[in-house]
Amino acid sequence: MNQITWRKQMDLQYPPIDDEHQAFMKVVNKAQEAAQKDDFMCFDNIFEQCYEYARTHFPHEEDLMERISYPGLESHALSHQQFIQNISELRQTYNRAKTLEEYRYIVRKTAHFLSAWFLGHILGKDRLYKPYLVRLRHLPPRMNYDSE
Numbered sequence: 456m457n458q459i460t461w462r463k464q465m466d467l468q469y470p471p472i473d474d475e476h477q478a479f480m481k482v483v484n485k486a487q488e489a490a491q492k493d494d495f496m497c498f499d500n501i502f503e504q505c506y507e508y509a510r511t512h513f514p515h516e517e518d519l520m521e522r523i524s525y526p527g528l529e530s531h532a533l534s535h536q537q538f539i540q541n542i543s544e545l546r547q548t549y550n551r552a553k554t555l556e557e558y559r560y561i562v563r564k565t566a567h568f569l570s571a572w573f574l575g576h577i578l579g580k581d582r583l584y585k586p587y588l589v590r591l592r593h594l595p596p597r598m599n600y601d602s603e
């Protein structure tokens with residue numbers, strides 16, 4: 456897969472979230488590049504950054520959805536859970552790899568998964584709550600804490 460470039464449709468016009476999405480796009484592109492170069496060891500760090508993204512961005516987004524009463528929160532949170540599950544499975548296979556072929560297989564599979572997931576999730580799911588972000592303007596200041 457090719458490197459992903461930021462497109463207009465990915466933009467939620469909400470910097471606290473857009474910044475996190477763009478930072479994760481760089482991780483996804485790094486995975487793609489490392490897989491092409493057979494840089495297997497780089498994936499140790501890439502998996503860590505995936506977990507970090509799940510630990511920080513997912514709760515951030517779900518909390519935001521709650522504040523704007525986004526009706527799709529429940530199924531969206533499930534999709535985040537599924538990502539964690541998928542990454543954990545890929546990481547386990549990566550940890551068990553011993554031969555060159557096994558490493559090559561798992562890093563390519565991981566890079567492919569990350570690119571496909573990023574595009575599918577951001578364009579297919581994250582984009583859906585964009586129209587609800589206008590509600591932030593009507594929230595009391597204490598509930599509008601991460602808007603600029």
Ligand SMILES: [Fe+2]
Binds near residue numbers: 576
């Ligand atoms: Fe999301």
Ligand SMILES: [Fe+2]
Binds near residue numbers: 581
């Ligand atoms: Fe997101």
